Amino acid sequence: MNDNINKTVNEILESYSKHEQTCRLSEDNIINKSVLIHVLEEIRKLLFPGYFDKNRVREEYIGYIVGDRIEFIQYNLKKQIAKALKGCEKCNDLSYDEVMEKSEKLVYEFLSKIPSIRDYLATDVVAAFNGDPAAYSTDEIILCYPGFFAITVYRVAHELWKLKIPMIPRVLSEYAHGLTGIDIHPGATIGKYFFIDHGTGIVIGETTEIGENVKIYQGVTLGALSTRKGQQLKGVKRHPTIRDNVTIYSGTTILGGETVIGKGATIGGNAFIVNSITEGMKVSIKNPELQFSPDLSENNQDKYWYWMI
Structure with missing residues (x-):
């Protein structure tokens, strides 16, 4: 590297030392936003089977498909919850095994809420269809309406919020905010x-x-x-x-x-x-x-x- 590049590198490194609250170096307890968005998309497929899949969802295989998706969500969401918990002051005294056990329990509690989330979202679809003369089908609402997308993400994030899971509910709600311009706090x-x-x-x-x-x-x-x-x-x-x-x-x-x-x-x-x-x-x-x-x-x-x- 030439002298100008070396100078710039050193200045950036100095800024890391100066503003430590904006760096997470040599630490693994930082959540992965990309993984969480992937998890959210799998949750949406659970909530609305057949709408967001690349291929046709055959009814005779739906049990297997749901089980496979739950396994993906459970594995990845547990890891992200563990990272969020380890970054939380309240969990500083917990061992690795205790954090993982707590994370697994929280994931199962969340997954048990999927039917309830679907119940709420079913009413939201009805409200949108009945309230908008420009809507020609409920499929249009589920697939196209940014307001319904924001509500869907809110319903998911809210259940995680009620379980007192740090950070992750806000990551999801701000993801929807960025896509739709609709800012619904998960609380x-x-x-x-x-x-x-x-x-x-x-x-x-x-x-x-x-x-x-x-x-x-x-x-x-x-x-x-x-x-x-x-x-x-x-x-x-x-x-x-x-x-x-x-x-x-x-x-x-x-x-x-x-x-x-x-x-x-x-x-x-x-x-x-x-x-x-x-x-x-x-x-x-x-x-x-x-x-x-x-x-x-x-x-x-x-x-x-x-x-x-």
């Missing part, structure tokens, strides 16, 4: 028949609680009123609660852990809400005054001030 609680329409730009925070039959559109934020206290807010309810049968239209922001959107409420687009909304209420922002050139004032816009997508 959020979301009921059945959940529908995200369009979806880009949606944010659902960690302590959000969402009931059943809720529909939200693109650009909705269910966030914290303030995160100024940073880590002091860990575990504190800081995101809103959305009751059953609520619709939230595009661009709306709802903030705060004490904010509750009552059952059956409808929130129009671009609203900014930091206080609770009573049951059955319709909330909307009146259209700003429009100016036309040439003067088209005879086109009465006021009658359209309240409308729904």
